[in-house]
Amino acid sequence: MATLDGLPPLRDVIQRHGLDARKALGQNFLLDLNLTQKIARTAGPLEGVTVFEVGPGPGGLTRAILSLGARKVIAIERDARCLPALAEISEHYPDRLEVIEGDALKTDFEALAPEGPVRIIANLPYNVGTQLLVNWLLPKAWPPFWQSLTLMFQKEVGARIVADENDDAYGRLGVLCGWRTTSQMVFDVPPQAFTPPPKVTSTIVHLLPKATPLPCDAEKLEKVTQAAFGQRRKMLRQSLKPLGGETLLLKAGIDPARRAETLSVEEFVALANHL
């Protein structure tokens, strides 16, 4: 039975190409094309847009992105077993899908980015996703080459990304994301939506770059957040001792008796700028 996009159901694709999910590659596939369309729609309008998709697997999300009118998808997939299935999608949408076999963590996305608007959409193993997110947030030049990031995470990681000061989940990731982006958790995806189901609930996080984030050196921001949240229960005069402790805090106008989780992103930026 054909699906709405005229390609075979994903269950058949997986069976025909022997794509049994491998745990080591964090493979939990989405087979419901209504759900993958919902995720792709979260990214915003796709007409005329080039989408980087990381980890397309058998192509459920890829198909959704293409069916919603993306000009082109550049997909990076580590598992060579998926390439024949992706080639079928490429044939169905001539000249609109380019698949690169490789490790997304070693891919220079900026160098691959064409002229025109670029969005990034991915359903990835969460540890790879977190590292990629950090990489996408750290380029020297800002605004970055991408217009939006729409990424699947474990819900607990999503909460860390969108956290503000005084939230339990607030930490280095929240400060980094809050510095350069606005972010929101858009909707949850339950374990049973995946094949095989993971242990925990996932969530879709959507991030937009701030046009003019506060000027700050990313490495210095990393340094202060690492030291401050490395000992998050301690007062900052103690946890920031190696970086100047009380003197640094007073220069930045921050009470040395406060704890890391109470500092706003702006206050962390002030600390980094006084390092």
Ligand code: SAM
């Ligand atoms: N996007 C598909 C979907 O939604 O059904 C597959 C999602 S599955 C959670 C993660 C995919 O990322 C797998 O296809 C896996 O092979 C791929 N992957 C894992 N690590 C990767 C990496 N470092 N670089 C590129 N792809 C990777």
